[in-house]
Amino acid sequence: MIPARANGGSIRMKRNKITVIGAGNVGGTTAQRLAEKELGDVVLLDVYPDVAKGKALDLAESGPVYGYDGQIIGTDRYEEIRDSDIVIITSGLPRKPGMSRDELLSTNAGVVKSVTAQAVKSAPNAILIVVSNPLDAMTYVAYKVSRFPKQRVIGMAGALDSARFRAFIAMELSVSVENIQTLVLGGHGDTMVPLVRYTTVAGVPVADLMPKDRLEAIIQKTRDGGADIVKLLKTGSAYYAPSAAVTEMVEAIVRDKKKILPCAALCQGEYGFHDLFLGVPVKVGGGGVEEILEIKLAPEEMAGLKKSAEAVSELCRAVDKMI
Ligand code: NAD
Numbered sequence: 001m002i003p004a005r006a007n008g009g010s011i012r013m014k015r016n017k018i019t020v021i022g023a024g025n026v027g028g029t030t031a032q033r034l035a036e037k038e039l040g041d042v043v044l045l046d047v048y049p050d051v052a053k054g055k056a057l058d059l060a061e062s063g064p065v066y067g068y069d070g071q072i073i074g075t076d077r078y079e080e081i082r083d084s085d086i087v088i089i090t091s092g093l094p095r096k097p098g099m100s101r102d103e104l105l106s107t108n109a110g111v112v113k114s115v116t117a118q119a120v121k122s123a124p125n126a127i128l129i130v131v132s133n134p135l136d137a138m139t140y141v142a143y144k145v146s147r148f149p150k151q152r153v154i155g156m157a158g159a160l161d162s163a164r165f166r167a168f169i170a171m172e173l174s175v176s177v178e179n180i181q182t183l184v185l186g187g188h189g190d191t192m193v194p195l196v197r198y199t200t201v202a203g204v205p206v207a208d209l210m211p212k213d214r215l216e217a218i219i220q221k222t223r224d225g226g227a228d229i230v231k232l233l234k235t236g237s238a239y240y241a242p243s244a245a246v247t248e249m250v251e252a253i254v255r256d257k258k259k260i261l262p263c264a265a266l267c268q269g270e271y272g273f274h275d276l277f278l279g280v281p282v283k284v285g286g287g288g289v290e291e292i293l294e295i296k297l298a299p300e301e302m303a304g305l306k307k308s309a310e311a312v313s314e315l316c317r318a319v320d321k322m323i
Pocket of ligand 1: 024025131160237238
């Protein structure tokens with residue numbers, strides 16, 4: 001909570017204001033998780049105001065049963081997001097079966113450009129968390145359009161990809177997901193880089209606990225994690241784990257946890273990359289991206305990250321012509 005003005009000698013606390021743009025599957029579920037964790041008042045904004053209003057009302061009515069307070073409103077008016085502390089951008093099309101995230105580029109670049117331009121006018125001091133795909137390129141669009149300092153523009157992908165990797169390892173070994181630590185770096189796509197050397201189960205290197213071919217199968221399953229869900233759902237993409245990962249990032253900011261999470265952050269020299277948003281280990285706290293950690297990578301890990309960076313760069317060059 002952020003202290004507000006003194007009131008009769010005591011400090012009055014005000015709740016954080018968190019805006020979620022896009023009241024679809026990811027946006028609606030994110031609003032639910034934020035409300036349930038009481039991370040702040042929530043504004044759900046969509047081009048379809050009735051959907052946003054309906055979901056907000058439904059969430060507000062869950063509060064008495066679930067035991068949370070806080071204001072939740074739905075709207076299509078940017079005035080209502082005024083002075084938000086955090087703005088989460090989930091607006092845009094999700095994938096259809098057989099589609100790659102990159103195929104969403106031109107449609108979603110237009111959406112992210114337009115919502116960012118409007119959001120930053122009303123919430124000039126917010127931290128932006130981008131979720132729309134293709135993630136790294138959309139985070140770049142939000143950064144360019146907002147002209148915010150790099151610390152206040154973050155993309156959500158690595159927290160999700162790492163959660164998927166952790167879940168699959170836990171299933172394979174039949175251990176608690178809480179025991180698994182990992183980092184998945186790089187772009188949010190087929191070139192993502194799960195770091196096996198930095199993956200442990202209660203501190204034990206994962207490579208010591210399962211045969212190489214099983215581990216390789218799990219890495220592939222992680223890479224295909226999003227596509228497998230699209231294939232099953234047929235009419236949309238994943239949203240429970242994505243909204244959980246966004247909420248983890250919001251919590252790290254709101255509670256100034258200084259949590260190390262893989263996120264898409266602007267690299268300006270880190271890992272040898274320049275002016276590129278890419279999944280790297282980030283210390284996430286009250287200031288947003290407080291630090292990019294430069295961990296030691298083996299030559300093949302660095303080669304994987306470079307390949308991923310090239311794929312993201314290509315998308316950013318294409319998107320540059322659209323913004
Ligand atoms: P969805 O179709 O359920 O919801 C998208 C919402 O955005 C809709 O309600 C739509 O009305 C709204 N919208 C569209 N244009 C808008 C605009 N200009 N202003 C305001 N709202 C607008 O889709 P979803 O499943 O919630 O996914 C949203 C996005 O997140 C997609 O691009 C998807 O690919 C992406 N995604 C990313 C990750 C990740 O790891 N980064 C994970 C899951 C989904």
